[in-house]
Amino acid sequence: EDDNVLHIGGIFPIGGEGGWQGGQACEPAANLALEDVNNRKDLLPGFTLKLHWNDSECEPGLGASVMYNLLYNKPQKLMLLAGCSTVCTTVAEAAKMWNLVVLCYGASSPALSDRTRFPTLFRTHPSATVHNPTRIKLMEKFGWSRVAILQQAEEVFISTVEDLEARCKENQIEIVTRQSFLSDPSDAVRNLVRQDARIIVGLFYVVAARRVLCEIYHQGLYGKQYVWFFIGWYEDNWFEVNLEKEGITCTHDQMRAAAEGHITTEALMWNQNNQKTISGMTSEDFRERLNDVLRKSNYDIDNMRYPEGYQEAPLAYDAVWSVALAFNKTMARLQSRGRTLKSFTYTDKEIADDIYSAINSTQFLGVSGVVAFSSQGDRIALTQIEQVINGTYVKLGYYDIQADNLTWFNKEKWSGGKVPQDRTIVRRVL
Numbered sequence: 001e002d003d004n005v006l007h008i009g010g011i012f013p014i015g016g017e018g019g020w021q022g023g024q025a026c027e028p029a030a031n032l033a034l035e036d037v038n039n040r041k042d043l044l045p046g047f048t049l050k051l052h053w054n055d056s057e058c059e060p061g062l063g064a065s066v067m068y069n070l071l072y073n074k075p076q077k078l079m080l081l082a083g084c085s086t087v088c089t090t091v092a093e094a095a096k097m098w099n100l101v102v103l104c105y106g107a108s109s110p111a112l113s114d115r116t117r118f119p120t121l122f123r124t125h126p127s128a129t130v131h132n133p134t135r136i137k138l139m140e141k142f143g144w145s146r147v148a149i150l151q152q153a154e155e156v157f158i159s160t161v162e163d164l165e166a167r168c169k170e171n172q173i174e175i176v177t178r179q180s181f182l183s184d185p186s187d188a189v190r191n192l193v194r195q196d197a198r199i200i201v202g203l204f205y206v207v208a209a210r211r212v213l214c215e216i217y218h219q220g221l222y223g224k225q226y227v228w229f230f231i232g233w234y235e236d237n238w239f240e241v242n243l244e245k246e247g248i249t250c251t252h253d254q255m256r257a258a259a260e261g262h263i264t265t266e267a268l269m270w271n272q273n274n275q276k277t278i279s280g281m282t283s284e285d286f287r288e289r290l291n292d293v294l295r296k297s298n299y300d301i302d303n304m305r306y307p308e309g310y311q312e313a314p315l316a317y318d319a320v321w322s323v324a325l326a327f328n329k330t331m332a333r334l335q336s337r338g339r340t341l342k343s344f345t346y347t348d349k350e351i352a353d354d355i356y357s358a359i360n361s362t363q364f365l366g367v368s369g370v371v372a373f374s375s376q377g378d379r380i381a382l383t384q385i386e387q388v389i390n391g392t393y394v395k396l397g398y399y400d401i402q403a404d405n406l407t408w409f410n411k412e413k414w415s416g417g418k419v420p421q422d423r424t425i426v427r428r429v430l
């Protein structure tokens with residue numbers, strides 16, 4: 001019987017090329033969470049949470065038509081889950097017309113931190129700007145106050161750089177030059193050499209990163225006098241794969257030489273300690289369960305053949321928990337007014353506001369870490385810092401931005417035996 005089912009809509013990027021097909025692991029993760037919350041007697045007693053979803057292929061147009069089909073077909077949905085930044089942007093901009101909260105588990109674009117355009121948006125995926133306070137913290141730690149920026153001309157990197165520039169100004173860090181490129185980085189790298197850039201923040205997708213690395217090898221912008229900041233969510237051996245396929249002229253050894261010593265920052269998406277989370281599982285328990293589900297859909301997990309979105313799977317799992325907890329809170333409030341979530345309609349602003357404030361006050365330990373949202377609906381997250389030492393990534397530390405607390409393991413290595421300078425030191429011979 002339908003009157004004890006609470007329905008939500010979901011949009012997952014599964015098929016198609018280009019963008020992020022993270023729904024491949026995120027949809028199974030969301031399903032695990034539905035199973036778990038529906039097995040909890042203390043959550044939404046007497047009700048079952050049901051997810052109706054379809055594939056967006058990370059295409060905003062297809063995502064919009066999936067949303068319309070979810071909204072114009074019964075049963076009535078209470079909120080929407082979405083993935084890619086482009087789809088989340090389209091869905092979140094429209095959803096307010098149906099008084100629906102949108103919860104994005106795979107959207108990193110800084111443009112989404114905008115309550116004017118997206119009044120009902122929340123995301124368990126941190127914004128790409130979450131790297132910036134960490135980059136500033138490291139510059140201060142190593143005494144670098146003169147840095148350069150090299151970025152690919154993509155919306156997500158353009159808005160991330162704008163945030164980074166503002167933070168550099170606030171912290172008296174000079175940006176000696178900001179170079180951008182579409183697909184060929186050679187001119188941009190030449191300008192970095194000309195400006196004697198030493199500490200460079202690089203923002204690009206992984207294919208462009210391989211082209212940058214080979215270019216900095218050819219132009220000698222690597223080694224003991226330089227420090228590169230790269231994005232940390234590329235696959236671990238990213239600088240040694242696909243060289244022939246992508247027309248990279250450098251050898252493996254040259255790529256390794258150029259990559260040696262670079263620093264990466266990334267948002268933590270898997271809870272790091274062995275604490276039991278709200279589901280009763282640790283994040284490693286969750287990994288085991290997810291791996292079992294993925295093996296059953298023929299992913300060769302034991303040979304590291306992961307579906308796309310594996311890294312972000314905890315964000316989708318925790319998104320469903322956020323919904324269940326918010327609905328649970330809202331149910332209790334409505335009952336005191338003699339109403340239930342079943343009476344929600346797309347024109348019911350009052351219940352929509354109840355759901356919004358319940359989501360807004362989310363705070364629990366999930367498999368992706370503490371789940372809480374900023375006033376813009378952004379995920380509050382820890383970041384992780386690594387460095388390539390002898391060709392492999394070594395964890396250097398973690399940064400808690402809210403607490404301004406840097407946990408440091410003192411593992412960093414500088415090939416010149418000391419921290420590289422951010423400029424040429426002119427010694428005055430007296």
Ligand SMILES: CC1(C)CO[C@@H](CC(=O)O)CN1
Pocket residue numbers: 020022083084085086106107108109233312
């Ligand atoms: C860390 C990454 C790969 C950043 O892009 C996200 C996808 C998007 O923002 O569209 C998924 N997670």
